[in-house]
Amino acid sequence: MTAGTSPALRLVLASASPRRLALLEQAGLQPAALLPADIDETPQKAEKPRDYARRMAREKAREAERLLRETDAQANAYVLAADTVVSVGRRILPKAELVEEADACLRLLSGRTHRVYTAVCLISPRGGERDRIVETRVRFKNLAREDLAAYLASGEWRGKAGGYAIQGLAGSFVVKLVGSYTAVVGLPLYEAVNLLAGEGYPVRASWSAA
Ligand SMILES: Cc1cn([C@H]2C[C@H](O)[C@@H](COP(=O)(O)OP(=O)(O)OP(=O)(O)O)O2)c(=O)[nH]c1=O
Numbered sequence: 001m002t003a004g005t006s007p008a009l010r011l012v013l014a015s016a017s018p019r020r021l022a023l024l025e026q027a028g029l030q031p032a033a034l035l036p037a038d039i040d041e042t043p044q045k046a047e048k049p050r051d052y053a054r055r056m057a058r059e060k061a062r063e064a065e066r067l068l069r070e071t072d073a074q075a076n077a078y079v080l081a082a083d084t085v086v087s088v089g090r091r092i093l094p095k096a097e098l099v100e101e102a103d104a105c106l107r108l109l110s111g112r113t114h115r116v117y118t119a120v121c122l123i124s125p126r127g128g129e130r131d132r133i134v135e136t137r138v139r140f141k142n143l144a145r146e147d148l149a150a151y152l153a154s155g156e157w158r159g160k161a162g163g164y165a166i167q168g169l170a171g172s173f174v175v176k177l178v179g180s181y182t183a184v185v186g187l188p189l190y191e192a193v194n195l196l197a198g199e200g201y202p203v204r205a206s207w208s209a210a
Pocket residue numbers: 014015016017019020036037060082083084085086095116159160161162164165166167184185186
């Protein structure tokens with residue numbers, strides 16, 4: 001753990017997503033602990049995709065913070081959580097678990113622009129809560145029958161919001177992206193690092209090659 005002058009200062013990533021951990025590490029941040037939060041991810045009736053992503057990130061952070069306090073009431077930790085939602089208009093696409101779901105998502109995304117909302121929420125050691133929401137517009141090419149069949153066979157869609165992963169094979173479906181690539185993968189690095197820095201976390205403490 002490298003957290004500057006305060007050895008007790010810790011970063012906790014409230015996530016089970018290997019992508020989020022890899023992104024955090026890409027930015028030179030090594031969490032001291034992973035604390036996935038098991039929350040109810042059902043969207044509320046008529047909830048807007050942006051509001052839903054924000055609520056989910058907040059609930060994940062709060063639940064992880066609660067779990068942390070249960071084991072260590074004095075924990076001097078920053079708790080970071082994120083949530084990614086893919087939407088077409090007001091419609092929230094599912095995190096595809098079944099091939100039928102992925103198929104339906106990809107047919108909907110084919111040849112059009114959709115929005116990806118990723119919210120990031122940070123709870124600081126003193127309990128202060130801050131968040132950011134990033135909207136990214138992604139345009140997919142027209143997916144041919146062969147594209148669809150091959151992509152579904154790859155299995156890369158499993159567990160991914162909207163039934164695709166831009167960091168994998170589906171990267172070749174993207175005609176245009178306006179917003180944040182890292183947000184689409186699962187953690188907007190610019191916003192996450194800024195949130196942490198703004199709350200006093202030593203974000204560059206481990207950058208030195210020495
Ligand atoms: C759109 C898209 C999503 N995803 C992933 C990121 C998230 O893991 C997932 C969206 O689901 P989330 O509910 O945001 O995250 P998760 O349940 O996988 O992980 P956790 O809550 O423990 O942090 O979809 C990609 O990896 N690539 C993409 O291009």
